Amino acid sequence: MTVLSTKNQDDLVDNAKPSYFNLPPLDISLAFPQATPASIFPPCVSDYYQLDDLLTPEEQAIRMRVRECMEKEFAPIMTEYWEKAKFPFHVIPKIGALRIAGGTIKGYGCPGLSITGSCVAAAEVARVDASCSTFFLVHSSLAMLTIALCGSEGQKQKYLPSLAKLDCIACWALTEPDYGSDASSLKTTATKVEGGWILEGQKRWIGNSTFADLLVIFARNTSTNQINGYIVKKDAPGLTVTKMENKIGLRIVQNGDILFKKVFVPDEDRIPGVNSFQDTNKVLAVSRVSVAWQPIGLSMGIYDMCHRYLKERKQFGAPLASFQINQLKLVKMLGNVQAMILVGWRLCKLYENGKMTIGHASLGKSWITLKARETAALGRELLGGNGILADFHVAKAFCDLEPIYTFEGTYDINSLVTGREVTGFASFKPVASTQRSRL
Ligand SMILES: Cc1cc2nc3c(=O)[nH]c(=O)nc-3n(C[C@H](O)[C@H](O)[C@H](O)COP(=O)(O)OP(=O)(O)OC[C@H]3O[C@@H](n4cnc5c(N)ncnc54)[C@H](O)[C@@H]3O)c2cc1C
Structure with missing residues (x-):
């Protein structure tokens, strides 16, 4: 695979030691006299109705394990990587060690979590950093799940164990330059x-x-005109x-434009269970449950940050x-x-x-x-000027929410999917009027 970028070399180097690791430790009280920044992540006070009561002991344990790791290992470094739009490759083994990749998939080295356990884990990642949760969900809930639900036995055995350990990283490519919401019309x-x-x-x-x-990769079979799925290796000739x-937003996530010029995929890498867009939709429906927990986690992080900030900062002689x-x-x-937590939890139970x-x-x-x-906008207001500074988390989360609002179906498209189900009318395609309108 050829990777093109103006910052190509920078992106590929193992930037395990960002520049600031070589500097003397920052005195946070001098740099941020007004309040504690998000590098020291605030305690979780947003779970007011105590979700833990609705979780099994195993789900509670995953939740705490992920929270502890995110607050300790990720919170101190994510702002810097976000600001530079770089990916912190050195954290991949730490995510692998959490044993959450592959989520609900059973066997093949995957954790076989309940969907609730898998979703609360995703939320805990998003609470501290939404780019990190997006990287993870693309790999786990889209790519791995497609192989698990639609792949052959051989493909599951060959690919899932190393994907579960994050020794091998995957992406999932449906969208095209001319086909976003209208992905079922794709032309590859x-x-x-x-x-x-x-x-x-x-x-x-x-x-x-x-x-x-x-x-x-999803592409249109030129014989059947239906959408099929394929697994392409990164070094395939013709792939750029x-x-x-x-x-x-989600600046740490490395999004790419992909070009296929006569890329050969052997028969063994055609995903046999993807034979139409309906098969892709089955994966998307499950994945949307996990994606719905990203804004839950993200909003929890925003609330936690605002709660601490308002108690620390004073104006007019009194705490905000x-x-x-x-x-x-x-x-x-x-x-x-x-309310978001309860809707997310109920969705898991329906599943x-x-x-x-x-x-x-x-x-x-x-x-x-x-x-x-709405929550992010209120949080941004509450922090005043610091509400536009990535160091205080809320501005970063505010920006990260925008692509989440749009991907895996925009707000509008997802509303129309539900609208179709409850009314029986699909309203995606406008019908051109053949009559001249009169005033
Ligand atoms: C950060 C990020 C990461 C992404 N990651 C991936 C990935 O890993 N893999 C992947 O395949 N894709 C990915 N996507 C693509 C994403 O799924 C699309 O951006 C999304 O589906 C919307 O498509 P679009 O951007 O082309 O917008 P458009 O489809 O051009 O929509 C523009 C606007 O028109 C509205 N609209 C469109 N059609 C209708 C309609 N029929 N009725 C009413 N309103 C309509 C939309 O709601 C939207 O407001 C990612 C996108 C982003 C921003």
């Missing part, structure tokens, strides 16, 4: 040749693609990935927390977080009981991101 082609397939076309926005070892620059308007905003945020529909998943993802947006 797969043509059958002796011993395999030839892929031709383009993908856009693909998270992890600049360094992924395996690329799960260009890093997308200048994102204002003592002003009625600030308390009103804080409690509005707290109420949102409790576990085999009752979850595609419309349920879409409503969960769209409504939770909507409430998270």
Whole structure:
């Protein structure tokens, strides 16, 4: 694979030792006299209705394990990487050691968690850093899940164990430059040749693609005109990935434009269970449950940060927390977080009981991101000027929420998916009027 970028070399080096590790330790009280920054992450006070009571002891243990690791290992470094739009490759083994990759997948070296356990783990990652949770969910809930749900036995045995340990990283490529919300119309082609397939076309926005070892690709079979799935290796001749620059959110996630020029995929790497867009949709419906927990975790982190900040910073001789308007905003945020958690939890239970529909998943993802947006905006206000400084977490989370609102189906598209389910009418495609309108 060719990786193109103006900062190509920088992106590929093992930047395990960022520059500031070589500097003397920062005296945080001097750098941030007003309040404690997010590098020392605030305690979790956002779980007001005590979700733990609804979790099994195993789920509670995963939650605490992930929280502890994120606060200790990730919180001190993420702002710097976010600011530089770099990926902290040295943390990958730490995420692997949490034993959460592969989530609900049973066997093949995967943890076989309950969906609730898998989702609360994703939320704990997002509470501290949403880029990190996006990297993880693309790898685990999209790429690994596609192989687990649609792959052959041989593919599961070959790929899932190293993906579960994060020894091998995957990406998942559906979106194309001309087909975002309208992904089912995608134009990348797969043509059958002796011993395999030839892929031709383009993908856009693909998270992890600049360094992924395996690329799960969706392309249109030129014989059947249906969407099929393929596993492409990063060194496949004809594959080029260009890093997308200048994102204002999820800056640590490395999104790429992918170009396929006569890329050969052997027969053994065609994913046999992806035979139409409906098969892709099955993966997306499950993945949307996990994605819905990202804004939950993110909103919890925002609330936790605001709660500490308002108690630490004083104006007019009193803590910000003592002003009625600030308390009103804080409690509005707290109420949102409790409702979001309960909707996310119920979605997991519907899934576990085999009752979850595609419309349920879409409503969960769209409504939770909507409430998270309101929560992030209130949090940003509460921190005043520091609400636009990434060091105090809220500005970073505010920006990270924007792509989450948009990916895996925008708010609008997910609402229309639920709308179709509850009304029986699909309203995605406008019908051109044939009559001239009269005033
Ligand atoms: C940071 C980031 C990471 C991503 N990672 C991945 C990845 O790893 N893999 C992958 O395959 N894709 C990925 N995506 C792509 C993502 O899924 C798409 O951006 C998303 O589906 C929206 O498509 P679009 O950006 O082309 O917007 P468009 O489809 O161009 O939509 C623009 C606007 O029009 C609205 N709209 C479109 N159609 C309709 C309609 N019928 N009715 C009403 N409103 C409509 C939308 O809601 C939106 O507001 C990522 C995107 C981002 C931003």
